[in-house]
Amino acid sequence: MNQFLSALTLFFSLLVEAMPFLLLGVLLSSSLLLFIDEGQLITKLPKNPILGAFVGSFAGFLFPVCECGNVPVARRLLMQGVPTSVAVSFLLAAPTINPIVIWSTFVAFRDQPEIVFFRVIFSLGIATFLGCVFAVQKDLTPLLQPVLAQRIKWLLKTRTAQAQNSLKDHKNISPLLKSGTFLLGNQGQPIQMENLEANLIGKKSFNQKFKVFLDNLTQELRELGGILIFGSAIAAIIQVFVPREVILSLGQDNITSVIAMMILAGIVSICSTVDSFFALSFASTFTTGSLLAFLVFGPMIDIKAIGLMLSIFKPKMLIYLFALAAQLTFILTLGYGYIF
């Protein structure tokens, strides 16, 4: 009974700590839904894979979400026809490379700024590298879930048709002469299908906008809150029922401690906004290298995120992502352990 009560206390302690960060993330992502026109963003993205991967990695600053929030955003980006390298590196880097996470890591590890620095550098490196790797595959559709793949194919087709059209005639032509799918708008004006979402978001009255904002807010808060509860429960149970000695004996030397922390990161699935606080509780017993492994690997791949990612990719793609990310994290953090 005593054990149960202390597990419960730890559980709520984690939740109370994480709630404000979750709310902040959800508030930001909801307001971005309103204020940033994704369609315009895409036209400005570089086509070069390396540059694209780099931009994707930094996109976290525009969409500051933790790993629970980046999946919907990445999916939306892919649907809008964003280059693969940008989307993949965004998916991997955004949970770490964003102001909230960097700030909370800094708060937790105020005495070890090198942890903050290397967390950012390593995540950036891995995400950019993986973005480039998957950019080599010109046609990503076999790796995507069928529904998503179809939508992208359709999008590409209309895009090329449009491009050809505009080559023929640079002047503004009547929408009736354009190819694509059209709907009849309010004043009898045809609206092109792919502009529909932008129109819905862009041309709403404040009240409607606020309604979309609020709906998105509650949806994300509810969804991510539920996941957060699961993560916290598992973390609290591990803390109370698995004696520290078990975890300690897992990580005795440089190599095994890195592996132990990576496994922990995968299982515990704490949001990247709060995971640095969790890592802090291991600061006294684990090497800095293995803490880094936890902080770099956790936001990219964990049990909770795998569930979400399955809504974008086929399992095959997930295995590639997982294997590459795990190996790179291992090598980099181990290297850190030997050099410093």
Add this chain to the structure above:
Amino acid sequence: MLKNKKLTIWLDVVALFAWGLLLIKYWLTNELNLLIHPNYFWLVRITGIILLILSMIKTLEIIKQAKKTPPLDQAIIEHLTLFPPGWSSGLLIFTALIGLIISPQVLTSQTALQRGVTDTLPLTRSQPQSFRLNNKPEERSLIEWIRTLNAYPEPDAYTGQKAKIQGFVIHLPQLPENYLLISRFVLTCCAVDAYPVGIPVKLSTSNQSYPPDTWLEIEGEMATESLNVDRNTLTETTSGKRQLILVAKKIKEIETPKDPYNY
């Protein structure tokens, strides 16, 4: 189907309200002390207030909507859902209810034993900037003793100094009958990372009269002794480790403090 949708919308509102209420309750009952570091109290307070406001706005909106005809298109805000509709809100409400009914506990000696009691502050812990040494030894708190010991770790330097410290009792199985550990938890962020620190106390009687988790105020004198225990790993050592102990002269049972943790 439509009825189901209405129900899930209301569940959302209740979930928001319940969580706002829970956070506010923790704030008003001072139970936040048991959960997180005071640095983050303001975050929790604001979150609680925002959640309550959100639930109210949402309620107003639903009432307004009920009078109007069809709801807005849901397509743009469509989400990937991990749980069936209603489950997440159900889980949130359930958890909030548990939190409202069962109060958080002060961490116990059992947790301390599991985490390992030290008389050192690991270097990675954030050291408070405002650390000021209390010159009179008998006015130092347990945590100040530990910090002093950390700054100058020679136990012999403190022998003979008077001390008066408060903390809770831990029985270390490796220590002899007439010893106990007086300790406190130190928090850096939340209860999850609380780590215990402690000083062994030598009693004139058996430690059985002071069961674990009793809060005591102990007056006595500092001394050094070789104890066959390494408190970091809680294992017995063959060669005794010289360490600072407190020889108890006066022991008073006290109530569990309102803020049982140090920061």
